[in-house]
Amino acid sequence: MSLLExxxxxxxxxxxxxVDGVSFAVEAGEVxxxxxPNGAGKSTIFNLxxxxxxxxxxxxxxxxxxxxxxxxxxxxPLGLARTFQNIELFDHSTVLDNLLMGRHTxxxxxxxxxxxxxxxxxxxxxxxxxxxxxxxxxxELEAYRDKLIAGLPYGVRKVVEIxxxxxxxxxxxxxxxxxxxxxxxxxxxxxxxxxxxxxxxxLTVLMVEHDMSLVxxxxxxxxxxxxxxxxxxxxxxxxxxxxxxxxxxxxxxVYT
Amino acid sequence: MELIQLVIGGVAxxxxxxxxxxxxxxxxxxxxxxxxxxxxxxxxxxxxALGLVNSDYGALAFVPGVILAAAIMGGVGxxxxxxxxxxxIGQPQFALVILTIxxxxxxRFAAGTIWGFSPLVxxxxxxxxxMEIAGxxxxxxxMVTIIVTALLTLLxxxxxxxxxxGLAAQAASQNQMAAYIVGVPVHRINSLxxxxxxxxxxxxxxxxxxxxxxxxxxxLLGIKAFAAAVIGGFGSLPGALLGGILIGVVExxxxxxxxxxISQMSPYIIMLAVLVTRPNGLFAQxxxxxx
Numbered sequence: 153m154s155l156l157e158x159x160x161x162x163x164x165x166x167x168x169x170x171v172d173g174v175s176f177a178v179e180a181g182e183v184x185x186x187x188x189p190n191g192a193g194k195s196t197i198f199n200l201x202x203x204x205x206x207x208x209x210x211x212x213x214x215x216x217x218x219x220x221x222x223x224x225x226x227x228x229p230l231g232l233a234r235t236f237q238n239i240e241l242f243d244h245s246t247v248l249d250n251l252l253m254g255r256h257t258x259x260x261x262x263x264x265x266x267x268x269x270x271x272x273x274x275x276x277x278x279x280x281x282x283x284x285x286x287x288x289x290x291x292e293l294e295a296y297r298d299k300l301i302a303g304l305p306y307g308v309r310k311v312v313e314i315x316x317x318x319x320x321x322x323x324x325x326x327x328x329x330x331x332x333x334x335x336x337x338x339x340x341x342x343x344x345x346x347x348x349x350x351x352x353x354x355l356t357v358l359m360v361e362h363d364m365s366l367v368x369x370x371x372x373x374x375x376x377x378x379x380x381x382x383x384x385x386x387x388x389x390x391x392x393x394x395x396x397x398x399x400x401x402x403x404x405x406v407y408t
Numbered sequence: 409m410e411l412i413q414l415v416i417g418g419v420a421x422x423x424x425x426x427x428x429x430x431x432x433x434x435x436x437x438x439x440x441x442x443x444x445x446x447x448x449x450x451x452x453x454x455x456x457a458l459g460l461v462n463s464d465y466g467a468l469a470f471v472p473g474v475i476l477a478a479a480i481m482g483g484v485g486x487x488x489x490x491x492x493x494x495x496x497i498g499q500p501q502f503a504l505v506i507l508t509i510x511x512x513x514x515x516r517f518a519a520g521t522i523w524g525f526s527p528l529v530x531x532x533x534x535x536x537x538x539m540e541i542a543g544x545x546x547x548x549x550x551m552v553t554i555i556v557t558a559l560l561t562l563l564x565x566x567x568x569x570x571x572x573x574g575l576a577a578q579a580a581s582q583n584q585m586a587a588y589i590v591g592v593p594v595h596r597i598n599s600l601x602x603x604x605x606x607x608x609x610x611x612x613x614x615x616x617x618x619x620x621x622x623x624x625x626x627x628l629l630g631i632k633a634f635a636a637a638v639i640g641g642f643g644s645l646p647g648a649l650l651g652g653i654l655i656g657v658v659e660x661x662x663x664x665x666x667x668x669x670i671s672q673m674s675p676y677i678i679m680l681a682v683l684v685t686r687p688n689g690l691f692a693q694x695x696x697x698x699x
Contacts, residue, residue, distance in 0.1 A: 204588065204589075224588040225594065228590055228591035236586075240583050240585045245578075253586075256590045262572075263571040266572060316586075316590065320590060
């Protein structure tokens, strides 16, 4: 059984069919990328999976469970974390606090215990801090640990967001254009991290990305979408050479 | 000597403004909306406590009665958000302003219908008692007010700084979308904050009632508390409290030493002065609001 199964997913905003009949399955341990021109509905698919939008039609199964009826805040505890294309961080908090917020669903002490700071709370706090330090080390964020997000450069914020998603302790991580706005060196780093997430952390990665070199480098399989509809699916090379995909990107008509 | 006497009384009434201002700031921080019924929630809290404690009503012992009243008002605050405010999510800010002003009227007339519009006195165990230190007379109700406010502030500070719910509320106030995806139930947190604001208002109401008679119109004190919150920076809990104390102290001092009428205007004069010189308030935490 696949880790994530999306079946005939659709969402219509009035007459606009932003996503219309998209199906795909992500296997545990693979890197799966969704590509497509601007406005193809890639980020919308992500927002549907993280339940920020309610689908008009279709079903989303995660880890053998139908998550379509769940609410947005019920997704993270299942082990599904994500980043956003436009970076959604807690801007007036430090990097460390942002990452610790990722541990929210793992906190089990109640507010009275929290206020009295009982031993159980102290133990849990230390465990969370260790987990977050692992993430900081992995993403090389040591220098920014106590900096406020509001003052950080764009590239670092993108990394912090990946860090927060990792702090959630996910099985599946959704990366929404992790390389957009990054320099060549920075996106190369992202590529290494994605490799490591899969290999060392055993994560499954679902990614939306425009940078084709990154997609080709890290993806096992690729789904191309355009106008909310699936175009082609397969290995990066197969999808890139698909005439329908080329037509969608280059805008040429394909006569068959 | 006279001045010290005025300042002590001023700090005590300032604590009450400050607590109501805290109610404003709590809701503003969590939901970015202003609850203009805050003063009326204080009024209702005072009346609920009176209804439970006074001998011709519930006749409960004072402390359990007040705790029960705070719990009931917590439920009222939660319910207002859950059943009324949540219906207008996505509407312009102005809808919430009108809604909460209307809600204030509803609460005022509800209280008037139940307890009448003539002034009533809450029976407190410390009414009319005072102590004297070096020639300065301190009423027990003033002392209780100051101590309770200090404790409550400490409690709120620990709550927001260290508890899971408190941190989730801070997260939700900074970025709702991000809060959702790390697993924070933003709607429920908002309702809880409204409930907490109801609890704080009730305590403010009881402290207010311990100093004199109450009637359903005392909620208009909320306007002064609003000024206190603005002076403090509106996003800052300690700022709200200090803004309240500032107004509380200036009022009686101005009444004593300045021409008549200045005292009543003083909260708004201070508010204007602060807005002109430090538009973000004296203790602003949020320097630039995202558009």
